[in-house]
Amino acid sequence: MKLFSASQIREIDQATIENEPISSIDLVERAASTCSDWIIEAYDHSVSFHVFCGMGNNGADGLAIARHLALAGYSVQVFAIAHRSSGTSNFTRNIERLAEVKLDVHYVNAKKEMPEVDETAVAIDAILGIGLDKPLRGILKDVVQAIQEGYDHVISIDVPTGLPSDLDSTIKLSECVEATHTLTFQFPKLSFMVAGLGEYTGDVHVMDIGLDEEKIHDIDTPYHLTTGYDVVGIRQDRKAFSHKGDYGHALIAAGHKGMLGAAVLATKACLRSGAGLVTTHIPSMGCDVLQISAPEAMVQLDHSETSITSIPIPKRITAVGIGPGLGREKSSFNALTALLEDVQVPLLIDADALHLMSITDSWSKLPANSVLTPHAGEFHTMTGVEFGDSISRLEAARRWAKDHHCIVLLKGAYSAICDSSGNVYFNGSGHPAMAAGGSGDVLSGLITGLLAQGIAPLKAAILGAWLHGRAGEEVAIDRGEHAVVASDLIDYLS
Ligand SMILES: NC(=O)C1=CN([C@@H]2O[C@H](COP(=O)(O)OP(=O)(O)OC[C@H]3O[C@@H](n4cnc5c(N)ncnc54)[C@H](O)[C@@H]3O)[C@@H](O)[C@H]2O)[C@@H](O)CC1
Ligand SMILES: [K+]
Numbered sequence: 001m002k003l004f005s006a007s008q009i010r011e012i013d014q015a016t017i018e019n020e021p022i023s024s025i026d027l028v029e030r031a032a033s034t035c036s037d038w039i040i041e042a043y044d045h046s047v048s049f050h051v052f053c054g055m056g057n058n059g060a061d062g063l064a065i066a067r068h069l070a071l072a073g074y075s076v077q078v079f080a081i082a083h084r085s086s087g088t089s090n091f092t093r094n095i096e097r098l099a100e101v102k103l104d105v106h107y108v109n110a111k112k113e114m115p116e117v118d119e120t121a122v123a124i125d126a127i128l129g130i131g132l133d134k135p136l137r138g139i140l141k142d143v144v145q146a147i148q149e150g151y152d153h154v155i156s157i158d159v160p161t162g163l164p165s166d167l168d169s170t171i172k173l174s175e176c177v178e179a180t181h182t183l184t185f186q187f188p189k190l191s192f193m194v195a196g197l198g199e200y201t202g203d204v205h206v207m208d209i210g211l212d213e214e215k216i217h218d219i220d221t222p223y224h225l226t227t228g229y230d231v232v233g234i235r236q237d238r239k240a241f242s243h244k245g246d247y248g249h250a251l252i253a254a255g256h257k258g259m260l261g262a263a264v265l266a267t268k269a270c271l272r273s274g275a276g277l278v279t280t281h282i283p284s285m286g287c288d289v290l291q292i293s294a295p296e297a298m299v300q301l302d303h304s305e306t307s308i309t310s311i312p313i314p315k316r317i318t319a320v321g322i323g324p325g326l327g328r329e330k331s332s333f334n335a336l337t338a339l340l341e342d343v344q345v346p347l348l349i350d351a352d353a354l355h356l357m358s359i360t361d362s363w364s365k366l367p368a369n370s371v372l373t374p375h376a377g378e379f380h381t382m383t384g385v386e387f388g389d390s391i392s393r394l395e396a397a398r399r400w401a402k403d404h405h406c407i408v409l410l411k412g413a414y415s416a417i418c419d420s421s422g423n424v425y426f427n428g429s430g431h432p433a434m435a436a437g438g439s440g441d442v443l444s445g446l447i448t449g450l451l452a453q454g455i456a457p458l459k460a461a462i463l464g465a466w467l468h469g470r471a472g473e474e475v476a477i478d479r480g481e482h483a484v485v486a487s488d489l490i491d492y493l494s
Contacts, residue, residue: 001230002216003190003223003426006130006165012186015215027209028057028090032064034207035157035183039065039124040072042181047122048075050115050151052108052143054127054161055080055087061157062126063094063105070101077115078105081127083140111142114150123151125177129158130165130189136175144175156182158189160200165189167391176200186211190223193414193426194390222398224425225414226466234455234463235274247276248318248452252445253339255282255325256332257306260289262325262351265438265486266445267294270321272493273449273464281311308332311339319346321448323353324441333360340365346451346460347371350444354378368405369420369457373444375411398422409447409461411440415469417461425462429469431484433476438486443468446493467493 004012017024039049051066053059063078070076078098080087087095095105108114115121125147127140136144144162147154154177159165162176167190182201184192186209191197224230239246250270255263260282267280271294280290284301291299302308309331313320320343326332333356340347340362348371349357357363358381376387385396394416401408401418410416413432417425447464451457471492475484478492 001187001225001227001428002219002221003187003193003225004219004221005190008219008221009130009165009187011219012211012215016210016212019212019214024057025090025093028060028094029064031185031207031209032061032068034209035061036065036068036072038183038205038207039069039155043074043122045074046120048077048118048120049124050077050079050117050121051124052079052081052127052147053091054140055082055084055091056128056131057088057090058126058129058131058158060088060090060094061129062124063091063098065124065126065157066103067094067097067101070103076103078103079108079115080105081139081143082107082109083138108143109139111139111146114143114146117150121151123147123154124157125154125161125179126157127161127177132159132162132164132171135171136162141175144177147177154179154202156201158183158185163191163197163200165191167191167194167394173197178202181205183207185209188225193225193416194394195412196388196390198413222423224423226425226428226462228466231463231466234459235450235453238274244276247274248449248454249277249279249314249316250275250448250452251279251281251300251313251317251320252324252448253281253308253311253320253322253326253335254441255286256308256327256329256352257283257285259325259327260286261438262441264290264293265441265490266321266324266448267297268487268490269442269445269493270449270452271296272490273446273453275449275452278449279314279317281308283307304331308335310335313339313342317345318454319348319448319451321348321350321444321451323348323350324444326352326356328352328355332356337362337365340367343367346457348373348444348448348451350374351378351440355381358382363404366404366406369407371407371409371447371451371457371461373409373411373440373447375440379410394418394424398424407457407461409465411443415465417458417465419458425458427462427465427469429466429473431469431472431476431481433481433484434469434472434489436484436486439468439472439489442486442489470494
């Protein structure tokens with residue numbers, strides 16, 4: 001799915017109005033109906049809705065939603081926030097239409113005019129959407145604060161009020177509604193994808209409001225969000241008369257004394273990827289551990305008992321993944337450097353291998369189209385980008401992927417997969433339950449296995465991240481989000 005900036009969304013709205021054709025007021029009505037249908041499905045009549053509306057089109061959505069909810073028999077109160085002297089025509093027309101359901105509108109000019117809140121009240125935040133053009137001040141800031149203080153449950157329409165929609169916004173986040181649910185129109189907004197901003201949305205629900213498909217197709221954007229639909233067909237169905245040799249042979253180089261578990265996790269995930277054969281190169285002390293825990297894999301033992309010191313590449317290997325639990329010894333760095341010179345097949349580099357390459361500044365040796373899978377800390381070591389700044393981190397990952405002709409998979413919520421053309425594919429699956437040690441080892445084994453089957457690096461990274469996230473979502477449901485460990489993810493790979 002493509003993701004667009006606020007100005008591109010306006011262009012698509014406008015094209016819909018002209019080409020369908022549909023009037024702007026009817027488009028607001030359509031948007032509001034999709035939201036009120038969702039709300040009616042999700043809430044019974046024991047709740048009462050306090051609908052807070054700005055004076056632009058986001059507010060017009062709110063007024064129309066209030067009308068629909070009143071028609072459906074809910075208790076509804078409507079509040080218009082007087083942040084400017086007059087409303088848009090869609091706002092004004094929807095104020096008039098409240099008379100159809102005998103709803104009054106209360107204008108809020110000061111915080112003291114905010115309603116009393118009881119435990120049944122749910123706030124609907126339709127104050128500002130993609131039109132936010134400066135930080136909230138005055139009455140808007142006061143109202144957002146009052147919503148934060150007063151309501152446990154908030155449904156934001158399109159965008160939580162105060163949250164910039166774009167990644168390059170110059171608006172500094174100050175006050176912002178922290179939503180329980182965000183019902184967003186047609187596309188998640190770019191800011192929802194990054195840490196520090198995405199936290200404000202709560203659960204995101206994308207409302208299809210029938211915007212112009214042709215325009216959506218025609219407008220270029222570097223940003224994409226992977227959905228289940230996007231990964232269909234990346235991995236081919238198994239052929240009736242095929243054998244293991246048809247599905248590639250992966251080599252995993254992983255493990256170090258005290259970190260052999262990482263090699264086991266990567267190996268088992270690689271086996272579950274569909275790869276025909278998996279060989280794991282480990283320090284010799286790991287032989288029994290690996291053979292017992294992953295009997296389907298072949299083991300290639302290093303001369304060293306405790307660390308990896310040289311990595312012969314067996315014949316007919318079709319992809320190599322190196323890094324999980326590798327350790328940071330000089331001898332392992334030498335093995336890595338030699339591997340970089342020898343390797344003729346797709347390569348994935350993770351964890352300690354990223355660290356070793358960073359501290360020795362060996363990036364010029366990186367084969368083109370390699371897949372790198374850093375978490376924020378590893379990416380910091382690679383580039384010096386500060387931990388806290390997720391937008392700069394994303395930009396740096398885009399630049400890095402371009403400069404080094406590789407794929408950078410920046411791990412986190414909505415992992416960002418950056419390619420050498422400047423595109424970003426945010427991963428749309430996943431669960432906070434996955435934020436635990438070993439989860440990354442599973443991902444690197446899985447992607448190595450996909451590469452081994454001949455899937456192109458970008459697609460292997462996109463599919464691997466998607467499958468990994470889906471496993472996390474499913475295991476979190478079955479086990480409970482606190483009890484998930486990385487081995488569980490392997491069991492849930494499909
Ligand atoms: N254009 C369309 O046809 C559609 C628009 N829709 C809704 O319209 C929204 C966009 O509407 P608008 O462009 O009217 O923008 P908003 O309703 O988000 O904002 C209204 C206006 O508030 C003012 N404003 C912004 N930030 C402010 C601040 N910090 N302090 C004071 N005033 C501020 C600006 O003048 C802005 O245009 C979308 O988010 C969506 O909810 C939907 O109904 C779908 C169709
Ligand atoms: K809003």
